[in-house]
Every structure is written in structure tokens, then in C-alpha cells.
Amino acid sequence: xxxxxxxxxxxxxxxxxxxxxxxVLFSALGExxxxxxxxxxxxxxxxxxxxxxxxxxxxGPDGALxxxxxxxxxxxxxxxxxxxEQISVLLDGRYHNxxxxxxxxxxxxxxxxxxxxxxxxxxxxxxPPLEHASVLRLELDAFRKLWSIRRMTFDTAxxxxxALSPDEQTLYVxxxxxxxxxxxxxxxxxxxxxxxxxxxxxxxxxxxxHRGEHRGIEGMCVDGAGRLYAxxxxxxxxxxxxxYVFSPSGAVLEAYPFPAxxxxxxxxxxxxxxxxxxxxxxxxxxRIEGVAP
Amino acid sequence: xxxxxxxxxxxxxxxxxxxxxxxxxHGMSFGEGPLWDRRDGTFLWVDIVxxxxxxxxxxxxARPFIRPSGKANGLTFDREGRxxxxxxxxxxxxxxxxxxxxxxxxxxxxGLKINSPNDxxxxxxxxxxxxxxxxxxxxxxxxxxxxxxxxxxQGVFRIAPDGAVDAVVTDTVYPNGLAFTPDESVLxxxxxxxxxxxxxDMRADGRCGPMRLFHKLTGSEPxxxxxxxxxxxxxxxxxxxxxxxxxxxxxxxxxxxRIPDHCTNLAWGGxxxxxxxxxxxxSVFRTRxxxxxxxxx
Numbered sequence: 001x002x003x004x005x006x007x008x009x010x011x012x013x014x015x016x017x018x019x020x021x022x023x024v025l026f027s028a029l030g031e032x033x034x035x036x037x038x039x040x041x042x043x044x045x046x047x048x049x050x051x052x053x054x055x056x057x058x059x060g061p062d063g064a065l066x067x068x069x070x071x072x073x074x075x076x077x078x079x080x081x082x083x084x085e086q087i088s089v090l091l092d093g094r095y096h097n098x099x100x101x102x103x104x105x106x107x108x109x110x111x112x113x114x115x116x117x118x119x120x121x122x123x124x125x126x127x128p129p130l131e132h133a134s135v136l137r138l139e140l141d142a143f144r145k146l147w148s149i150r151r152m153t154f155d156t157a158x159x160x161x162x163a164l165s166p167d168e169q170t171l172y173v174x175x176x177x178x179x180x181x182x183x184x185x186x187x188x189x190x191x192x193x194x195x196x197x198x199x200x201x202x203x204x205x206x207x208x209x210h211r212g213e214h215r216g217i218e219g220m221c222v223d224g225a226g227r228l229y230a231x232x233x234x235x236x237x238x239x240x241x242x243x244y245v246f247s248p249s250g251a252v253l254e255a256y257p258f259p260a261x262x263x264x265x266x267x268x269x270x271x272x273x274x275x276x277x278x279x280x281x282x283x284x285x286x287r288i289e290g291v292a293p
Numbered sequence: 294x295x296x297x298x299x300x301x302x303x304x305x306x307x308x309x310x311x312x313x314x315x316x317x318x319h320g321m322s323f324g325e326g327p328l329w330d331r332r333d334g335t336f337l338w339v340d341i342v343x344x345x346x347x348x349x350x351x352x353x354x355a356r357p358f359i360r361p362s363g364k365a366n367g368l369t370f371d372r373e374g375r376x377x378x379x380x381x382x383x384x385x386x387x388x389x390x391x392x393x394x395x396x397x398x399x400x401x402x403x404g405l406k407i408n409s410p411n412d413x414x415x416x417x418x419x420x421x422x423x424x425x426x427x428x429x430x431x432x433x434x435x436x437x438x439x440x441x442x443x444x445x446x447q448g449v450f451r452i453a454p455d456g457a458v459d460a461v462v463t464d465t466v467y468p469n470g471l472a473f474t475p476d477e478s479v480l481x482x483x484x485x486x487x488x489x490x491x492x493x494d495m496r497a498d499g500r501c502g503p504m505r506l507f508h509k510l511t512g513s514e515p516x517x518x519x520x521x522x523x524x525x526x527x528x529x530x531x532x533x534x535x536x537x538x539x540x541x542x543x544x545x546x547x548x549x550x551r552i553p554d555h556c557t558n559l560a561w562g563g564x565x566x567x568x569x570x571x572x573x574x575x576s577v578f579r580t581r582x583x584x585x586x587x588x589x590x
Contacts, residue, residue, distance in 0.1 A: 050442035052431045073433050076440060084441040095433055123432025124555070126323060126342070126574060 001256045001286045003243075007037050007044050008282035016056035016101065016219065017267035017275050018065065024267065024275045025065070026283055029053050034067070034078075037283055039270060048078055052122060056101035056219075056265075061108050068099035068112060071122045075099055075110055075138055087138055088147035095127040096136060096149065101219060101265075103162045103171075109195075110138040111152065111171060113159040135159045135173055135197075152197050157183060161220045161265075163228065164191075165248065171197060172228060174217035184216030186230065186246065203250025207238065214238030219265025219277075223291050227253065229274060231263035243276060243286075260284065295580045296551040298535070304548035307528060307539060308582050314552075315579045317570075318347070318355045322434070324572035325520070326379075328368040329562030329589060336562060338572050339365045341381060342434045349577070363387075364435055367412030367558075370590045372419045379410035382429040382437040386410050386421065386452065399423070399450060399458045405443040407450070412470050412520065412558070415590065416477055420499055421452040422461070424468035424482065449482055451499055461501045462493060470521030470531065470558065474542070475587055481507060483518035483531055490518065490531055490540070508544045510534065520558025520572070524584045530569070532556050537571065552578065561586025 008014060012030015019025075023038045025047050034048040034057065048054075054067035054076065065078040066087075073096060074089045087110075089095060098117030104110050115133045135153040140146065153159060158177035164170070171189045178184065184206035190198040206214040214237055220230035228246040233239060241261050245254040262279035269275050272291055276284045295314040297304065322342035329336055336349045341364050348358035359365070363383030371377050376389040377398070384407060385400040398421065401407060409429030414422050426447050429437040449462035449471060462468065467486035473479065473495075480501055483490045490508040493501035510518055512534030521531040527542035536552040537559060554573035562568045566585035571578040 048441075049445070050427070050430070072431050072436075072440075074436075082441060082443075083439040085438070086436050086440060089433075089436070121433055123428055123435060124323065124574065127433050 001243075001254075001288060003256075003259050003276065003284045003286045005260070005282055005284050006042065007035070008278075008280070010035070010281040012281055013262075013264055013279045014277035014281050014283060016054075016058075016068065016265050017277060018057040018059055019267055019269050019275075020059070020065075024269050024283075025057055026275070026277050027051070027053075027055055027057060027067075028281060029055060029070075030281065037275075039273070039285075048084075053119070056099070056112070058102050058104045058110075060104045060110070061106055066102060066104065066110060068102055070098045070100060070117060071119060073098050073117075073121050073127075075102065075112060088149055091130065091136060091149045091151060094130060097129045097133055099136075101161045103164045105164055105168050108140065111162050111164070112136055112138070113162050113173070115158055115160060133157055133159055135162055135171070153189070155200070161217050161230070163220050163222045165222060165226050166224060167226075170248070172203075172220065172222070173200070174220060174230070176216035176218065178213055178215050180213060182213065184213065186217055186228070186250065188248075188250070201250070203246060204244075204252070206232065209237055211237035215262065217244075218263070221267050221274075223268065227291075229266050229268075229288075231258075231266050231276060233258070233263075235261045243274070256286075258284075298549035298551060300546055300548040303541065304539060307524070307547065307584055308550065312580045312582065316576050317579050318349060318577040319575060321347075321575055321577075323557070323574055324577060325366050325557045326368040327520070327558050327560035327562075327570045327572045327577070328370070328376075329560055329566075329568075329570065330370070331562075331564070331588070332374065334564070336560075336570055336577075337368055337376075338560075338570070338577055339368065341366055346378075359389075364429060364437075366410065367423070369413050369415055371415045371421065372417070372590060374590060377413055377415065377421060379413040379423050381409045381411065382435060384409055384429065384437050384439070386413065386423055398456070399452050402444065402450065402458055402460060406439070406441075408442055408444060408447055409437060411468070414471055414473065416473060416499075418499070419454040422449060422471060422480065423452075424449050424465075424471050426467045426469055426485070428467075449480075449501070453499065459500070461499070462504075464504055465491070469519050472521050472523045472529070472587070474523060474527050475525055481521060481523070481529060483521050485518050488518055488533075490521070490529065508538075508540050508546070510538060511546070512549075515555050519556075520560075522559055522561060522586055524561075524582075524586045525566075526584055528584070530559055530586075532558065550580070561588070 010028035102112040161174035321340035326339035366381035367379035514535035
């Protein structure tokens with residue numbers, strides 16, 4: 001597989017991506033913009049400005065785009081008329097941390113990681129962060145009127161990337177703390193019939209060497225066969241920047257060397273194409289052999 | 294007792310060595326918008342997060358005055374004594390008429406929704422100037438219904454007496470407090486992000502001339518450039534690190550009023566305009582100074 005740089009660099013890292021039929025949306029975090037790349041023409045256009053560092057992006061079954069607005073500590077919906085709304089922002093009456101990544105299931109429930117942010121959130125610091133950094137879930141009530149937030153994991157300290165298996169029976173969580181002695185793991189949590197999570201299976205853990213910790217997973221996506229495509233690694237230590245392919249049981253099927261440092265997040269685009277963003281603010285793509293639609 | 298940083302001897306002429314510091318209210322989530330009403334000796338202010346405009350009278354205490362308030366921020370009176378509100382999360386500037394009806398004075402500029410009006414001042418010709426920082430679009434706990442920023446600048450707008458809305462300052466990053474010199478020849482605008490106070494010479498048509506740096510705030514204590522008012526001799530009182538910074542008309546720091554809690558804004562009041570009402574995140578304080586402030590109307 002060979003990766004090809006197709007856009008950037010933009011200011012700051014590039015983050016979340018989402019395929020929007022004919023083009024891929026990606027976040028230029030330092031510019032607080034969501035950009036759209038058109039593979040047909042190679043053109044890049046502005047999808048949304050002033051996003052206050054919205055990172056993870058995903059479309060819901062309602063067709064709307066949702067994003068993790070890191071500096072405003074909330075999930076927002078980008079409406080078709082150009083407006084932007086928050087959905088629900090309180091977990092048991094308290095503001096949560098700084099959402100980073102999200103996955104939306106077929107019922108429209110939004111699973112999102114809620115790590116402690118490395119950057120100061122906007123405005124006066126009057127709402128302290130939560131005592132935990134978990135995967136949370138936004139969901140509608142039985143009348144499909146009111147949103148609320150539920151805590152889903154009780155054993156994470158640095159939940160980062162999240163993804164659902166094709167049958168939505170498994171939630172994959174990357175626990176990623178790249179500081180010395182931090183935990184860097186890929187976990188699989190069974191989604192139980194009552195929609196809570198069971199105990200996780202550890203699929204993969206990232207090591208360390210004399211040069212330091214190996215960088216864990218920042219972003220990932222799942223193909224139709226349930227294989228996980230994950231962005232991890234850096235030049236500083238270990239095997240370097242990589243795009244991993246894991247089997248549903250955690251076997252490393254492939255580890256593709258990535259040409260730029262610190263790949264951030266990935267998403268499938270047109271058939272057989274994987275898009276990858278980088279910490280250097282670039283967008284790459286590659287043709288994937290054997291990817292299941 | 295009010296604690297002072299008497300950085301220069303000149304502060305003493307403005308603020309006495311022994312000034313009281315009375316806490317007249319407590320319990321808000323985010324106090325702002327202080328305003329004295331000379332007609333009946335009442336004091337108004339807002340709790341942005343608590344979505345309320347409060348009203349306090351000596352002896353009677355505090356009561357909610359307008360709630361919900363669209364998370365209102367800065368308050369002032371116009372030349373007819375009508376309450377004018379920097380609407381923040383309502384993304385508009387609105388006025389309360391004599392019969393209580395609310396009129397929207399500004400919500401769009403060149404067809405685009407403005408950001409979130411932060412603070413407001415009225416000039417003697419009746420025109421209204423307000424800062425349009427984007428805080429209600431981004432700040433935790435202060436969210437507007439529509440969070441999208443449409444304008445590509447965060448500036449200062451003027452509402453002319455005929456209602457026309459015009460951008461008069463466009464080079465600020467996060468404009469916040471604003472005040473005129475006593476003769477209204479200069480508009481001061483502070484910029485929270487840049488930590489500075491800027492001065493703009495007023496032109497005859499009500500627009501602003503080029504920017505010049507008036508004062509750069511110093512200190513690393515909690516506190517930012519937020520509310521700002523001017524006394525009758527042109528000294529500038531501006532919130533900043535550690536409390537309220539008192540700055541001479543030539544831009545020199547004279548000293549600081551050390552305010553417990555994180556102060557957000559201040560207003561002149563009392564019959565002689567020598568009381569200083571100070572809002573913080575959670576409280577309202579009152580002190581007394583030697584020189585009267587610029588009356589609100």
C-alpha cells in the first residue's frame with residue numbers, strides 16, 4: 001500500500017474525517033475549519049469555519065453531521081442550513097471533559113470519548129472537569145425528544161478513539177496516554193442487550209523502548225468485514241508511524257509504514273480508498289487491497 | 294476593607310487608603326453587567342450562566358428582574374433611561390421600552406448574524422457602541438441556540454440613532470469592555486485575548502480612527518481584561534490580573550484594587566457617582582473612591 005499526500009499542510013494537526021458522498025470532510029484543528037476534499041477534481045473547499053477545534057466527525061442515521069467540539073466541551077450538530085447546535089452537554093448535572101472522537105450507531109446513539117483535554121477550554125474556567133475520562137453516550141429518550149448523556153466505561157483513564165463493529169455488538173476503544181507509564185491499549189467491549197458494556201478484552205497493547213513509549217492509537221475505523229484500521233506510532237520510538245490493520249480478535253494483519261509522522265485519524269472514502277490525516281496537518285490517501293465495503 | 298496595590302503615590306488621590314469593601318450579594322455562577330439606576334437608587338447586574346438580570350436596592354436586597362434573560366451580559370441606559378442590553382446568547386442588542394416590551398436593536402450585520410454582544414455603552418448623541426466577541430458561541434455554560442460564527446471578525450459595532458448598524462472596529466481579537474473618555478473624543482476597547490487596552494480617536498461621523506495601544510495589562514494572577522470604566526478625570530479602571538487596574542489618561546498604571554474572587558466588571562453608582570460596584574464570578578462588591586465616575590445617563 002502506498003500513501004499519497006493530497007492536501008495540506010494546514011495549521012496545526014488535522015483530525016477527524018467523515019465521508020460525505022463524493023468527498024471527504026476533515027478537520028484542520030489549528031484553523032478551526034472543516035474542509036472537504038473532492039477526489040474527482042482534487043479541489044479542497046471549506047465546509048465549515050469557526051468550529052472551535054472540532055475534531056472527531058461522523059454522520060448520524062438522520063443524515064446530520066456531528067462533531068466533537070474539543071474547546072467547547074461538547075458534541076455539536078452541523079445543520080444543513082449552516083447553523084450549529086449543541087445537543088446535550090451535562091452528565092448527571094455536570095459539564096463533561098473535551099470530547100475527541102465519536103461513533104454513531106444505527107439507533108442514532110452517539111458514543112464518544114471524553115478525555116481530559118491538553119488545551120484550555122474556551123471561556124472562564126468555572127466548570128471543573130470530571131473525575132474520570134470515559135466513553136460517554138448521547139441518546140434520545142423513549143419519546144425521541146430529549147437527549148441525555150450516560151457514562152459507558154468505568155475503567156478508562158484516557159479513552160480516545162472509538163469505533164463500532166459492523167454488527168454493533170462490539171465497541172472498540174483505544175485507551176491512549178502517550179506520556180511515560182501511560183496506558184496504550186486497544187480494547188473490545190461487548191455491547192450487551194441492555195445497551196451497557198461488558199468487561200473488555202485487551203486486543204493489543206503498545207510497548208516502549210529505550211527511546212520512549214510507543215505512540216498508541218489516535219484514530220481508527222472499521223471495514224465491512226470488521227477489520228480495524230488504526231493510526232498509531234511516531235518517529236520518536238518503536239516501529240515508527242504506522243497504519244495498523246487488526247482482525248476483530250486483535251491479530252495484527254498488516255502494519256503499513258506511514259510516510260509522515262504521527263498519523264491521526266482515518267476513514268474510508270470511495271470504494272477501496274482509505275483517507276488519513278496527520279499531526280502535521282496533512283491529508284493522505286491510499287488504495288487498500290482487500291478492504292471489505 | 295479594600296486592599297490596594299499602591300504602585301504609585303498618585304493612586305491615593307483617586308482611591309483612599311482605607312476604603313470599604315462590602316459584599317452586597319453572593320451566589321451567582323457568573324456575575325457581569327453592573328449598572329446603577331440613579332432614578333430610584335437601585336443596582337442592576339446579570340448572572341450570565343444563571344440566565345438572570347438581577348436588581349438590588351439598599352435595605353430591600355436582591356430580586357430577579359428579568360429571567361430568563363437570553364444569558365444577557367453588559368447593561369446600560371440610553372439617553373431616555375431605557376435599559377439597553379448586550380444580549381450575549383441572544384446574539385442581539387435589545388432595549389426594554391417604557392411599557393416593558395423588548396425591542397431588538399441589532400442582530401445582523403450585512404445579512405449575517407452577529408457574534409454575541411458582550412458589553413455596551415451609549416454616547417451622548419444617542420448612538421450605541423457594543424463589543425461583539427464570540428464567547429456565547431464557544432464558552433462552556435454560556436451557549437447560544439445557534440453556535441455558528443458567521444462573521445470573520447470580532448469587532449465593535451455602532452448603532453446609529455436612526456438604527457443603522459455599522460462596524461467601527463474590526464481589528465480586535467476578543468473585544469470586551471469599552472468606554473469613552475469624559476469628552477467622548479476617544480473610545481477605549483479592551484481585548485481579552487491580547488491583554489491590552491486600545492484607544493481609537495472618534496471621528497465626526499461616529500466611526501473610529503486607527504488603533505493605538507493605550508495600555509498593556511501586566512500580572513499573572515487570576516483575572517483578564519473584561520469590564521472597563523472611566524472616571525470624570527479620564528482615569529481608566531479596567532479588570533485584569535489580581536483585580537481592577539487603575540490607569541492614568543497617559544496610559545501609566547497607577548495601582549490596583551485587589552478584589553477577592555475573579556472580578557468581571559465594574560460600574561459607577563451612588564448619588565455622587567463615587568461608589569464603585571464590582572461584579573465577580575460569584576459576588577457583587579461595593580467600595581467608595583475619591584473621584585466620581587462618568588455618569589451612565
